[in-house]
Amino acid sequence: MELKGIHHVSAITANARANKDFYTNILGLRLVKKTVNQDTPSMYHLFYADETGSPGTDLTFFEIPRAGKTYQGNNSISATSLRVPNDKALSYWQERFKRMSVPHEEIKERAGRLTLAFNDFEGQRLILVSDENNKGVKGGTPWGKSPIPKEFGIVGLGPSQLTIANIEGTVDLFTNVLGFRKKGQYASSVKGQPDIVVYETGEGGTGAEIHLEHRLDVTEERPGRGSVHHIALRVDNEEEFHAWIDKLNEHNIAHSGFVDRFYFRSVYLKDPNGITIELATDGPGFDIDEELEHLGESLALPPFLEHRREEIEARLKPLD
Template sequence: MIKGLHHISAFTKSAKTNHYFYTVVLGLRFVKSTVNQENISIRHLFYGDYQGNPGTLLTFFELKRAGRSYNETNYFSTITLKIPKGTLSYWKTRLAHFSIESHVDLENQRLFFKDPDQMELSLIEVDDIILTENATKHSDIPQSNQIIDIFEAELTVKRPDETLSFLKTFLGLTPTNQHSQLKDTQQSALTFVGSNKKSSLSRMGRGSIDHIAYTVSSAKELEELYQKAVHHHIIIEQYIERGYFKSLYVKEPNGLRIEIATETPGFTLDEPIEALGNKLALPIFLENKRAVIEAQLEDFQ
């Protein structure tokens, strides 16, 4: 049922700095400029491949007063993105060109670095290359070197066995041959669950990941998961129509937020594919508030 990851959402202190890093440095496309539907004063930025496909999407809520984050007990940690085989040295050189420190883990062949909000990222080589129709066009990064999609999301929790059980029994993810690592039905993305026995509480701030979202094909499958959550008394935060997709938000046993989102209708609902991200886009149910929203959001591009 779960086809892979849909998106990962985090907090940024500056939309302008965030936009530069993800579109210029990493070469992702800015696919949607919108707002937090629960708080329309907060800008919501989406980045991904050229078509804004699920599984490629990193999204950020701009919190201008966000303080430092403290990852102590239960939190989402490193996001790993796929790059083509043989391009790790290219990316290390590129990051250095932009004065971004990085280091290579030779054992796992990953390049680790941080974004401007100190969110942990890594790149891993895979036997693949981004499809021509998905390759971004604005960037100086050759198609043969471009980021493909999300490889792995990582959760660090106090009781990992409970989280692993939740991911297997509720979402239907299956173990890989690596300890504490799970895969979806299409094996397009992985989820890793690490252990942390600290007693101090984590504090959300800039660079914190708010939630990770998995993909299902249809609203029918999402409804089945909703009914399953109700039946098993899983904490449900929201079951809601987002316009670009429909979402179910639940809490896993350690309290981290997990979203399940539909694959469709997608970001071309209100913008043609060639114009994605060019304007402030709002779902139909927020159009009547456009004037208010535009008045309170500063231009950042």
């Protein structure tokens, strides 16, 4: 029983309309599901992914219109990376970001790969990472109707970086409970701080890594627009998913219990630093209620919310 890698990352936006514009028109991702937060259906939950909404390619956003500014700091998911096919793609993106006034850094090496860090319009911390030498989990297929040339398109999620105070507790959770293994480490960009340590699962590679940054020199992050809410890890199927719940129980890890998200099955837990981690099944998938060619075109609601459609739609502002 082994987790396959990163399933999705869920973040916060204060403006769903501007969010859709940035992630589809600037980054070229496909909006594969336009739905609502199942726990708070008055807010949008938008899912961006590859051509077919493959597991491991999915970056999602909850819209919280009154979300304040994020004060960056400890005990947070401090960076989300997005995979591109090769090193050449990074040069394309660097020029695109310059032309479109997207804040970005220079191309630099992280963990043996070339990367390009940038921010969205709300300060979301993002990193493009090259799959040039990836030998692990395969990426997805760029959206065919994307404004980005296919050879440079985003093919999925790369490593997530966790910035934490209690690194021993998080390492124990990831290695002894979730089955990750240490892969290596690389120098922090912050002078005088310990190396960032890389852990991987499953086939390994760009789509199956967590990078742990140990910091004691910063205060705890105060999340808001532009912050990450949680990271989800891939479980192959529902039978294995229930075995994971049993394993969490065996280790006395507090968790949410089984949650049916309709498009996948989930269980939520927290690491010792309070970061929310989700385990999610690869299926059933986003085409369970929409045809592949029409994903994300209309408001999709899980069956238990369908009877409230009129009320929910009345509260949501159009995205176009």
